[in-house]
Amino acid sequence: xxxxxxxxxxxxxxYSRNFDMSKSWEHLLYFTGVFILLPALAFLIFHRLxxxxxxxxxxxxxxxxxxxxxxxxxxxxxxxxxIERKIIVGIFIVSLxxxxxxxxxxxxxxxxxxxxxxxxxFSVSQIIFQKLTYSDTWKQQPDDIENxxxxxxxxxxxxxxxxxxxxxxxKDDFYNVGNNAFETFLETTNxxxxxxxxxxxxxxxxxxxxxxxMKHHYYDFNLDKQEVENAREIIxxxxxxxxxxxxxxxxxxxxxxxxxxxxxxxxxxxxxxSIPYGKVPxxxxxxxEVQPVLEPLKxxxxxxxQTPKFFFIQILKPAHINTTAGSSQGAAVEREKWIExxxxxxxxxxxxxxxxxxxxPQALIILMADHGGFVGLNYTGEGDTKTENIAIKKSxxxxxxxxxxxxxxxxxxxxxxxxPVNVFRILFTYxxxxxxxxxxxxxxxxxxxxxxxxxxxxxxxxDGSGNYVFEKIEPEKGK
Numbered sequence: 001x002x003x004x005x006x007x008x009x010x011x012x013x014x015y016s017r018n019f020d021m022s023k024s025w026e027h028l029l030y031f032t033g034v035f036i037l038l039p040a041l042a043f044l045i046f047h048r049l050x051x052x053x054x055x056x057x058x059x060x061x062x063x064x065x066x067x068x069x070x071x072x073x074x075x076x077x078x079x080x081x082x083i084e085r086k087i088i089v090g091i092f093i094v095s096l097x098x099x100x101x102x103x104x105x106x107x108x109x110x111x112x113x114x115x116x117x118x119x120x121x122f123s124v125s126q127i128i129f130q131k132l133t134y135s136d137t138w139k140q141q142p143d144d145i146e147n148x149x150x151x152x153x154x155x156x157x158x159x160x161x162x163x164x165x166x167x168x169x170x171k172d173d174f175y176n177v178g179n180n181a182f183e184t185f186l187e188t189t190n191x192x193x194x195x196x197x198x199x200x201x202x203x204x205x206x207x208x209x210x211x212x213x214m215k216h217h218y219y220d221f222n223l224d225k226q227e228v229e230n231a232r233e234i235i236x237x238x239x240x241x242x243x244x245x246x247x248x249x250x251x252x253x254x255x256x257x258x259x260x261x262x263x264x265x266x267x268x269x270x271x272x273x274s275i276p277y278g279k280v281p282x283x284x285x286x287x288x289e290v291q292p293v294l295e296p297l298k299x300x301x302x303x304x305x306q307t308p309k310f311f312f313i314q315i316l317k318p319a320h321i322n323t324t325a326g327s328s329q330g331a332a333v334e335r336e337k338w339i340e341x342x343x344x345x346x347x348x349x350x351x352x353x354x355x356x357x358x359x360x361p362q363a364l365i366i367l368m369a370d371h372g373g374f375v376g377l378n379y380t381g382e383g384d385t386k387t388e389n390i391a392i393k394k395s396x397x398x399x400x401x402x403x404x405x406x407x408x409x410x411x412x413x414x415x416x417x418x419x420p421v422n423v424f425r426i427l428f429t430y431x432x433x434x435x436x437x438x439x440x441x442x443x444x445x446x447x448x449x450x451x452x453x454x455x456x457x458x459x460x461x462x463d464g465s466g467n468y469v470f471e472k473i474e475p476e477k478g479k
Contacts, residue, residue: 001110002043002066002067002110003036003039003040003043003066003067003070004040005067005110005113005114005117006039006067006068006071006074007036007070007071007074008113009113009114009116009117009120010035010071010074010075010078011031011032011036012117012120012123013078013116013120015120015127016124016127019124019127019128020264022264022282023131023264024264026265026277026282027264027282030282039066039070039074043063043066043070046066047063060103061099061100061103063106064098064099064102064103064109065095065096065099065103067109067110067113068094068095068099069092072091072094072095076088076091077283078283081283134229136230138217138218139215139234141214141215142440143436143437143440145240145244145425145437145440146240146243146244147244147247148244148247148248148428148434148437149248150248150428150431151431151432152406152430152431152433153250153308154308154363154364154431155309155310155360155364156250156309156310156311156427157311157356157363158311158312158366159311159313159349159352159353159365159366159367159368160208160312160313160315160367160370161318161400162204162314162318162319162320162369162370162371163319163320163338163370163371163372163373164318164400165372165373165375165394165398165399165400166193166195166197166198166399166400166401167179167193167195167400168195168196169372169395169398172391172395173391174335174376177339177342181346185353186353186402189404190408191365191367191402191404192402192405192414193401193402194401194403194417194418196418197368197398197399197400197417197419198394198398198399198419198446198466199369199370199371199372199397199419199446200216200444200445200446200447201219201371201446202226202372202383202396202448204260204370204371205228205231205232205235206226206227206228206231207371207420208231208234208370209231210228210420210421211241211420212234212235212239212241212242213234213239213240214240214421214424214425215421216442216443216447218447219449219458221458223449223457223458232261232263232266235261236262236266236267236268236270237267237268237269238267238269241424242269242270242310248431249308250307250308250310251271251307251310252271252272252310252312253271253272253273253274253300253309253310254272254273254312254314255273255274255297255311255313255314256274256291256293256314257290257291257292257316257317258287258288258314259279259280259284259291260287260314262275262277262280263284265277265280272300274292274296287316290316293314293348293352294351294352297313297352297355297356298355301356301359315345315348317342317345317348318338318341318342318344320338320371320372320373320374320380321334321373321375321377321378322334323379323380323381324379324381325378325381327379328379331375331376334377334379335376338375353365353404362407364403364404364406364427365403365404366402366404366423367400367401367403368400368401368402368420369400369401370399370420371396371397371399372394372396372398372399373395374395376392376395377392383448384448384451385450385452386450386452386453386470387453388470393461393468394468396448396461397446397461397462401423411429411430413429413438414426416438416441418444418466419442419444419445419446421444422441422444425437425438425440425441426438443464444464445460445462445463445464446460447460448461455472457472457473458472459471459472460473
């Protein structure tokens with residue numbers, strides 16, 4: 001009981017606050033084994049050893065020390081994933097003092113830990129109930145787009161640089177960046193840029209889940225999470241875009257510089273991934289070490305698979321500025337760091353494009369960012385407060401879209417490419433030659449969750465004509 005009570009509450013505490021990041025069966029088995037069963041085995045061994053004559057005088061101290069130290073250490077591990085030596089020393093001292101002066105109260109401590117675990121259990125139960133009763137009717141397609149039949153089957157490369165604003169926004173005062181070299185490179189390799197393109201949602205998961213579902217979700221009207229339910233499963237496991245490519249005989253590849261989409265170990269819906277789940281830690285803070293994408297791309301381009309290919313290549317940079325006030329170094333410094341990351345992103349994308357066009361001159365290559373860079377703000381969280389400043393809205397929602405059309409054959413309806421939610425629907429129209437799929441385009445609008453400066457809720461910041469507006473979206477209207 002001393003071992004189980006020490007690990008049970010910290011595990012339930014973590015689940016209550018990070019359920020979406022740890023809801024796989026693999027996570028459950030890992031947490032149970034490492035934080036409950038392993039301590040139980042260790043407690044048993046030390047308890048048996050304490051019965052030896054040489055340790056007999058200290059037997060009464062063993063379980064009290066192990067219980068409190070393990071409880072606090074596991075809790076620390078869930079809150080601060082990296083090794084925090086000062087905190088560990090503090091935990092050791094507290095546990096030692098408790099052992100010396102309060103060891104007789106071990107049973108009371110165990111009862112307290114079990115009561116905390118009971119509270120944690122009810123909290124997790126509520127979350128599970130909400131998940132089980134969640135309605136995903138927003139995913140329903142208005143037509144048979146998932147059964148689309150392609151007449152053209154070029155290899156398709158969807159390259160997504162995180163937080164890359166449009167080329168026109170780079171020239172605005174907030175950014176004021178010279179980007180001529182990369183833009184000229186794209187022009188000479190027959191890319192077409194869509195200057196007024198903007199994202200529908202302000203974050204990576206929210207934007208991508210909408211783009212791959214080709215539908216609006218309005219953040220599920222969840223102001224706390226500001227994402228959408230099962231976003232990683234939508235992006236990685238199954239979605240209409242991936243299903244359409246599969247049904248048309250495409251081999252599918254996921255390449256990423258980060259395991260961000262894989263954190264909760266969703267079922268892998270792609271045929272190939274540059275990041276195996278063995279490299280994805282069960283506990284992590286941040287994005288982890290940058291993983292290569294150029295070398296895996298070269299390897300996959302040279303494989304012997306003869307069927308057409310769809311690549312989703314996620315690039316970590318230039319990304320957005322820091323997310324919190326505590327991590328920010330101020331708007332000016334955040335801008336400079338963003339510009340440096342922009343240069344690195346340009347270089348990587350240039351190398352990817354050169355490699356692709358060298359092996360596949362008639363490739364369909366889409367460079368589409370997920371959201372803006374938030375440059376001009378001190379930190380991204382400032383965007384949660386209402387603003388009438390159009391420059392700030394552009395910095396959040398302006399997004400780059402640049403496409404290399406095979407044989408430079410640009411469809412006449414490409415003027416409809418305005419936001420990510422419709423990109424794949426328009427792409428499938430081009431590949432199938434069937435313009436009926438254009439009849440169900442979603443509204444090219446941008447939405448944001450606001451929690452300050454106005455009544456909390458989901459608001460429209462950009463309308464279908466590209467005008468910057470301010471309009472609250474009610475759940476009934478959103479559905």
